[in-house]
Amino acid sequence: MSMCVPTSAVSTVLPGDVPCNVAGNGLVTGNGSLLPAPVECSTDGLEALYQLFAESNREDSKGAKANVEARSAEKQNRMREREAALERARKAQEDQKGFFDSMGIGSLVGIVAANPALVLADVSMHMARLTPDFLRDFENENKDSIELATKLYCAASNASVLADGIVNPESLRAAIALGGLLVQESEVFGKDASDWAGAGMVVAGSIDGRSAASVIVADKDSAVADQIRDVEDKTREWNKWIAVAGMAIAAAAAIVGSLGTATLPVVAIGVALSAGGFAVTETKCLDALLGEGASMWIGTGMMISGAIISGAGSASAAAQVTDKVAQGTREAARTLQVAGGVVDGLSKTRQGLDTVADAATRHEVDNAHVEAKSLLFQMQRLQRMVEEIIDTVRDLKDGHRRMSQAVNDAVEMQCQTQLMAAGMRA
């Protein structure tokens, strides 16, 4: 019987057998198989089995390799997407816009139309990152055109005054404003100096203050805009204390208004309660004693009670005031109270907008982190798949090694038996 056996698989080759030209040692060959390539030779049973397994092994290895490559490519894609998501989170944190940068085209229209509600709505929308995509794209793509439009509007309003005659103070102011626009556009004194000089001339000269304001707001790439941003950034931390100052002025005015009346202690208690409530809310000193959130609720309750008590005290004090001198004092106090109230109100408004902007930024960062986490899970899953495939290939390799060993043993035993039989016959 002439049989073809792999030289690596057998230790003894029978005289009549033909050694096959195969690559052994259990290494993966060029075609990806763990076994040497089968050869076209006899129809021996062992050889047929060997060929069958080698073919199966080659197919498995090829499939596994393709699988690993596909999964690895997919994993690389996920990794890139995750990096992009994390980059988005970082950028969102860095790009938090302030009040000035949140003034879009709606704000410009609001300024020109003297409509503060429109300005506030536009700023709120931008700060809350609720701007519709088409509007945001329009504003970004037509930034220069919008800026030019505001300058043309400003120029037109000043030019119309200039047309009335050039020898009156108003015409002179209009001419200064037009000169300012020219300086800004020509950058005759250099970029920064022209920005400052031009803006100063426009603000000082414009007959219509609103058109001048719109020019300043529309130009986001000037030295003036940078300075506004800087000031806005630096005053953010002082905002709360400006509100406190406004409240303090209003409280002091309430006490002054009740001077000389029997309800002064009532007003004082109300003011003290309000101040105490504010302090409790800000310092959160009761959280440690009464649990999380206690300071906020108790502080708010104290502030509301304080406002009611001081309001009632002030009302009672007002009823007791009869003489004209006392009335005068009360009115002076009232003016102070109004001023304090306005300062407090505006500071609160800015605080609220900052809170909205912070929440919007946090939301964008959180969204990016959720996406990054999701991609991380997908990457881990793909990694596990790759490991599973590699384990499978390793198992296949072990299996084929065992098969090769079994062929080896079988052939060896067959040879020994034949030799023994030949010896016996001899």
Add this chain to the structure above:
Amino acid sequence: MSIHIQFPSSFRSIDTSAVDAGGGAPATSSQAPSEGTHLLPDPIHALLNSGDPGAEMAALVLQSAKEDKKIGRSIRDAEERAQQAAEAAQLAKMQEKADSAYMAGLASGFGTVASGLVSAVGASKVGEASKLDADRANASPNIKTPASATSVEMVWGAYGKLTEGTGKLVATHFQGEADDADVEATHQEQLAGRHKRAVDDARDQVRDAKDLVDRTLSFYKEYTTAKADAQRAAFIKA
């Protein structure tokens, strides 16, 4: 001819372990032939019916290892699915937390904005009322006139507090939802971790079963070799 009888049986048993090892790929990555696509008859049954105690023992251990692998794989697949579900729930809760925290921020911020605007407008209204009071007092110095500014101040003050309070109330509601979602996300994260550990354990179980197969095959090989040697010695002696 004894080798022809002996060889296929041992060979087939090796083949089974090899196919098993390959067929054990997880549902996610399996490309290897399943157990139902064996090209050869089941060798374990042949060994079990061989009447040879060594072969029968090897067959029993192989059968047990095969069962262990099967169970290990099904546990691993189930735990992997549970882990994926927990991870998906964790992501959903994280998203819910982000959305609720955003809504809380918006409610609180816009509440404060509204309160601030009401305060500012109220202050100017109080100023107007106060001026009116002063004008009335100046017009009739001997008559006690009602002070409307105080009532205006109280009304606008109440509006301001009401607006801010409403904002805070809504914000607290959303913050509560965000906190709940955060707690649930953490819980799901822990669940996913637990399932992941179970997956690792199941993988170890499968690996142990494979080791057992290897040891059994080694044993069987030694056993058959020793048996063949004994037969050969007896044959030579005869």
